[in-house]
Amino acid sequence: MATRFKLYGHQRSGPTYKVALALSLFGEPFEYEHVDLPKGAQKEPAYLVKNRFGQVPCLYDGTHHFCQSASILQYLAETLKKFDGRNPEEHARIREWMFWDFDRLAPGIYRSRAFALGFRKGEPAVVDNYKAEGEAGLKVLEDHLSKHAWLVGNKPTIADIDIYGVIFHAAAGGFDLARFSKISDWKRRIESLPGYATPEELCPAGTKAA
Numbered sequence: 001m002a003t004r005f006k007l008y009g010h011q012r013s014g015p016t017y018k019v020a021l022a023l024s025l026f027g028e029p030f031e032y033e034h035v036d037l038p039k040g041a042q043k044e045p046a047y048l049v050k051n052r053f054g055q056v057p058c059l060y061d062g063t064h065h066f067c068q069s070a071s072i073l074q075y076l077a078e079t080l081k082k083f084d085g086r087n088p089e090e091h092a093r094i095r096e097w098m099f100w101d102f103d104r105l106a107p108g109i110y111r112s113r114a115f116a117l118g119f120r121k122g123e124p125a126v127v128d129n130y131k132a133e134g135e136a137g138l139k140v141l142e143d144h145l146s147k148h149a150w151l152v153g154n155k156p157t158i159a160d161i162d163i164y165g166v167i168f169h170a171a172a173g174g175f176d177l178a179r180f181s182k183i184s185d186w187k188r189r190i191e192s193l194p195g196y197a198t199p200e201e202l203c204p205a206g207t208k209a210a
């Protein structure tokens with residue numbers, strides 16, 4: 001069946017998962033193409049015309065190729081009218097969470113995971129620093145979720161999907177989420193939404209048809 005969307009990504013890429021999960025929660029089937037990062041496929045000219053930054057994910061909507069997972073989530077919310085804010089203030093709050101994520105949460109958690117899984121090497125002080133940054137980010141999130149069920153407003157938005165895509169990988173980075181009961185409750189709320197699926201289900205280590 002022809003689908004509107006085609007996602008280029010890698011199963012172990014957190015940003016790829018954010019977009020795949022959004023499409024699934026939005027109820028949008030999509031074609032998926034595995035980009036072989038270890039072989040450098042993301043730096044090949046044929047891929048660079050789709051994503052000038054030479055990274056995954058990249059989303060094709062039938063007309064344009066889009067990159068940067070947070071921007072892609074905003075594009076999906078705006079065009080499909082789901083998981084979006086209801087007014088300019090909520091749109092700004094969503095952006096605040098997504099900008100904070102890539103500044104303060106994702107580096108600590110994604111890098112700690114990369115060290116733990118052996119994708120990256122680092123001196124102990126560097127490893128400890130990323131771990132501490134991840135812990136500090138989790139504390140901010142836990143505090144907010146102790147007063148709110150969702151990150152913005154009273155329903156799930158792309159801010160929740162974006163940050164879930166980081167929290168999903170926290171355990172693999174050595175973070176004990178059992179110590180963060182509000183994050184754990186919120187995580188379960190997202191996992192019970194219709195269309196929820198794991199990276200392995202959405203992004204096979206190979207290309208899948210829609």
Ligand SMILES: N[C@@H](CCC(=O)N[C@@H](CS)C(=O)NCC(=O)O)C(=O)O
Pocket residue numbers: 012013014015016037042054055056057067068069070
């Ligand atoms: N800010 C980007 C980050 C994308 C990113 O870091 N992608 C990584 C995989 S998780 C990548 O493509 N790495 C390969 C490379 O940079 O050559 C986004 O959110 O889309």
